[in-house]
Amino acid sequence: MGNIDFASITSQIVDAFKVNLSKNWKEIKPYAEKEAKAFTENLKLIAELKLSGKIDEETARLHVEIQKNSMRIVLLTIKGLSILTVENAINAALAIIRTAVNAAIGWPVL
Amino acid sequence: MKKITLPKKLPLVLSLLLLFFASCNSVKLIADYNEANFTALNEVQERITGFFVDMETSAGTANGSYANHAAFYREVKTKIQTLKIRAGAVEKNEILTNQLTLLDSSIYNLEKLDKAGIKPDEVKPLKNAFESSLTAIIKLQLALKRGKK
16 A cells, blocks of 8 residues: 555546536536526516506515525526536545555455 | 654555545435436426416416316426425435425415416516426436436
């Protein structure tokens, strides 16, 4: 076990984290932006309905609650996707460690 | 300048830590994909989408009244609540459970709006909200496949 290059392993793990986490944001960003825009537009529609007198305050409130729930669901999905990304990054790091240990020992002990 | 010396046992400790972490096959931070739940979610999505397709033409008319939708609400609420029970029984599935709770709440609010009478101009923001919600829930479930076919 004395010939494990810890500095190299650390560097590889950091790279794996960078790749996984930045890939996640690249995928999530357009989705998050699209949903944020849709949420705002829907609120604008509801405001117009209220201001024009087509719906009353209670009706507007119910509409807004539905929109808020929708945004919360979207945020939960973003949270879930981020958790998956962290999971992938951790498992990538574990694979690096496993490879390094097996290489140092000379046979696949892990 | 004082020379900093590392403890002699540090390489051994690091080696043991590496062995420990590498012995873990993999880590799961969130529940697995579940085919039965995914199928049930798709059924819920179809029913809700169907409701709004009808409402786009029938809102504000006799055909678009709440009286014609009682079966829809009963069916969708039952499906969502059944899904919540199943999701709640699985470890690390809190996100789906919370999403279903929010969807359930939205269906209850939709029903209140329907009882008061949904006007044609109200359909668009409602349809958009439910589409966003359902897309988000299904999007995460698909991601949970983790490379499974």
